[in-house]
Amino acid sequence: MAQETETLVRPAAGGLHGEVEIPGDKSISHRSVMLSSLADTPVRIHHFLPGQDCLSTAACFRAMGAEIAFHNAEKTELTVKGNGLHGLMEPRDILDAGNSGTTLRLMLGLMSAQPFCAAFTGDASLRERPMGRVVKPLSRMGARIYGRAGNAKLPLMTVPADGGLHGMTYESPVASAQVKSSILLAGMYASGATTVVEPVTSRDHTERMLEAFGVSTEKDGTAVTIHPVDHFTAPADIDVPGDISSAAYWLAAGSIVPGSDILLRRVGINPTRTGMLDVLRAMGADLTLSGRHTSGGEEAADIRVRAAKLHGTSFGADIMPRLIDEIPAIAAMALFAKGDTVITGAGELRVKETDRLQAIEDQWNVLSPGSVEGTADGLVIHGGMPVQTGRVQSYDDHRMAMSLAVIGLAGKGVTIAHGGCVKISYPDFYDTLTALQE
Ligand code: S3P
Numbered sequence: 001m002a003q004e005t006e007t008l009v010r011p012a013a014g015g016l017h018g019e020v021e022i023p024g025d026k027s028i029s030h031r032s033v034m035l036s037s038l039a040d041t042p043v044r045i046h047h048f049l050p051g052q053d054c055l056s057t058a059a060c061f062r063a064m065g066a067e068i069a070f071h072n073a074e075k076t077e078l079t080v081k082g083n084g085l086h087g088l089m090e091p092r093d094i095l096d097a098g099n100s101g102t103t104l105r106l107m108l109g110l111m112s113a114q115p116f117c118a119a120f121t122g123d124a125s126l127r128e129r130p131m132g133r134v135v136k137p138l139s140r141m142g143a144r145i146y147g148r149a150g151n152a153k154l155p156l157m158t159v160p161a162d163g164g165l166h167g168m169t170y171e172s173p174v175a176s177a178q179v180k181s182s183i184l185l186a187g188m189y190a191s192g193a194t195t196v197v198e199p200v201t202s203r204d205h206t207e208r209m210l211e212a213f214g215v216s217t218e219k220d221g222t223a224v225t226i227h228p229v230d231h232f233t234a235p236a237d238i239d240v241p242g243d244i245s246s247a248a249y250w251l252a253a254g255s256i257v258p259g260s261d262i263l264l265r266r267v268g269i270n271p272t273r274t275g276m277l278d279v280l281r282a283m284g285a286d287l288t289l290s291g292r293h294t295s296g297g298e299e300a301a302d303i304r305v306r307a308a309k310l311h312g313t314s315f316g317a318d319i320m321p322r323l324i325d326e327i328p329a330i331a332a333m334a335l336f337a338k339g340d341t342v343i344t345g346a347g348e349l350r351v352k353e354t355d356r357l358q359a360i361e362d363q364w365n366v367l368s369p370g371s372v373e374g375t376a377d378g379l380v381i382h383g384g385m386p387v388q389t390g391r392v393q394s395y396d397d398h399r400m401a402m403s404l405a406v407i408g409l410a411g412k413g414v415t416i417a418h419g420g421c422v423k424i425s426y427p428d429f430y431d432t433l434t435a436l437q438e
Contacts, residue, residue: 007419009408015259016436022242024049036080037066039234050075053100065089090116097122109182111158112143113189167192175321177202188229208297241268241300248329254305256336275322283310310337317345328403337383347377354395387411398424
């Protein structure tokens, strides 16, 4: 995905002030379209994330016969009308997941169970990301998936399984909601029960949304079980909470830019996602949660963040699934904290949209030479060192671009090459950044 843009972010001299309506949660937006496309009554989705990743999911399901109508120019309101659990149609062209690992991995599970073939591709980043982590377990269920690099990389194709899929118990070596969800979606169509056991529990949005569609999963420690499903009872409406992974940039910037005071509206605080709040508190951040409410089985709240004097902290594998996407934002914050921040157990970051551990080490050291040391599965960030301005790379990775912007705001400004990739998950990011500086 080439974004030929260069974005200048100026330092936020007077602090960041104002209210931010946080865009819809990316994980929940994907799942809302996927499950609604398998229902036989229309579902209206509110506060959908119109990021490119979620639009990739919508395009894929449209190509298989789901009727998807957007109701506003911003594409945050839509109605999805499917044809039931067995109503998807064979796509006439290759399905393009774009930059989105969630689109691809969840669809590989779902499509393995369909009585037709489907071919998949994606952008340059997604074509290099590991798909063996879903292809292997799905194959154990009887799925037939073929592709490059020993069926582990795009382009990939699902072919109807001989005699259908069968349930299994799978001990996943990685804590990954994409792997878990892919297997659970396949498990809906399998004979017998399907259980996924994770080393640490990953985000549970699939389980919660299945519940909203009338399908119960069983949870036992880090194991989740699904039984064959024959029908969805869809909700009429799904209200997507704000994405805590998008709020993360304002939580970080608001904490480290002196004088800041920001109110973040309707942020999802599902406990499988709130690791960053724990880390912020451990670093001495000033956070206040109010207006807690539950919608569609997901908890949300307003979060007020005010600037504070932060100090370094340490965290590792146990909390990692609860803040995996927030590591770049936390690493930006750590640069301005007193003392060292030590991150371990973060090897999964090497297989995200880019190798985020390497990217952080390289780009942080451009802006603050000597501030970051990379380890095999983590980072040591020496906080409080001088931060200068410079031209940095986003690697076309949305979370890298936004985290570099945070450093620019708190430091001396920054120029981000290919900064336009923020539209993957936060199309209004730079507009909000400007509004908070005014
Ligand atoms: C996601 C799961 C996580 C996360 C990604 C979204 C999901 O990936 O990093 O941004 O929606 O299930 P992994 O499952 O690979 O950890």
